[in-house]
Amino acid sequence: MYIARTIPELRDHLGRYRRPAFVPTMGNLHDGHLALVRQAKPLGDVAVASIFVNRLQFLPHEDFDTYPRTWDSDCEKLRAAGCDVLFAPDERALYPEPQTCKVHPDGALADILEGHFRPGFFVGVCTVVMKLFACVQPGVAVFGKKDYQQLMVIRHMVRQFALPIEVVGGETRRADDGLALSSRNGYLGDSARVEAVALSRALQSMAAAVRAGERDFGAIEARAMQALSARGWQPDYMVLRRRSDLQAPTAGEPLVALVALAAARLGSTRLIDNLEIDGVERLTAPGTAA
Ligand code: PAF
Numbered sequence: 001m002y003i004a005r006t007i008p009e010l011r012d013h014l015g016r017y018r019r020p021a022f023v024p025t026m027g028n029l030h031d032g033h034l035a036l037v038r039q040a041k042p043l044g045d046v047a048v049a050s051i052f053v054n055r056l057q058f059l060p061h062e063d064f065d066t067y068p069r070t071w072d073s074d075c076e077k078l079r080a081a082g083c084d085v086l087f088a089p090d091e092r093a094l095y096p097e098p099q100t101c102k103v104h105p106d107g108a109l110a111d112i113l114e115g116h117f118r119p120g121f122f123v124g125v126c127t128v129v130m131k132l133f134a135c136v137q138p139g140v141a142v143f144g145k146k147d148y149q150q151l152m153v154i155r156h157m158v159r160q161f162a163l164p165i166e167v168v169g170g171e172t173r174r175a176d177d178g179l180a181l182s183s184r185n186g187y188l189g190d191s192a193r194v195e196a197v198a199l200s201r202a203l204q205s206m207a208a209a210v211r212a213g214e215r216d217f218g219a220i221e222a223r224a225m226q227a228l229s230a231r232g233w234q235p236d237y238m239v240l241r242r243r244s245d246l247q248a249p250t251a252g253e254p255l256v257a258l259v260a261l262a263a264a265r266l267g268s269t270r271l272i273d274n275l276e277i278d279g280v281e282r283l284t285a286p287g288t289a290a
Helices: 007-014 031-043 071-081 121-136 145-160 183-187 190-195 197-211 217-230
Strands: 002-004 020-025 046-051 085-087 140-144 166-170 234-242 258-266 269-277
Touching: 002 007, 007 085, 007 121, 020 031, 020 121, 031 046, 031 071, 031 140, 031 166, 046 071, 046 121, 085 121, 121 145, 140 145, 145 166, 145 258, 145 269, 183 269, 190 197, 197 217, 197 234, 197 258, 197 269, 217 234
Parallel strands: 002 085, 020 046, 020 140, 046 085, 140 166
Antiparallel strands: 234 258, 258 269
């Protein structure tokens, strides 16, 4: 695996390839990331990953300084997953001057949910992803569905700027008990780790209610919020949204594919998760029987 620390090193090395397949990460890699690398590999002629903890997407009170940096094991895992090139710039290499030119994604998609609770987050994400795209010039890029809204925001950015990049979503990997794999799971102590599965279970209950024909989405969401709060969580949101634009389905919409999305804090650890709800394409107006 070739490791590039600077943009010129990376460009020089990638010059010989036609279609890099790219997986951007912030390191502290788990099986979810490695599955994305394995998914990306056959989609291009060289598999490229990046590790860069992007200061721009952290709010001042968030965990930028303590975000786990696990360089040696990350390199080992990437090699084993078949990664050919790792781009791992330091802050001076990627942001040699203050990054005052930023990408502001569409507010309808980016100022809701994560963007509402973490203002500026998607500006930071889009700015670094645009810059990483400019460095790697991938033909295809793979992003995990675990960060469902991020995947949608990036797809929209790529479309709006007509970037010649195919954006592919990778399925969420889960631990045996159903907890979505995330770098932040490492913050959970033993008892919190056991409790953490309640988030994916709450999403399952929301999906089950929809599948059973319940159409009062507000009531389903409120029940999920209450159930988690009663267990000691502080939920930011538990919502049912249209997959196409992450807006709430409107009354009388005949056909819709849904996703349940959740973000909640357990102690000081904030977890997010989501679940696509299949097989309930035909919805009647919220509040009416199925
Ligand atoms: O999903 C992530 O790890 C980050 O948001 C990304 C896409 C690598 C940008 O820093």
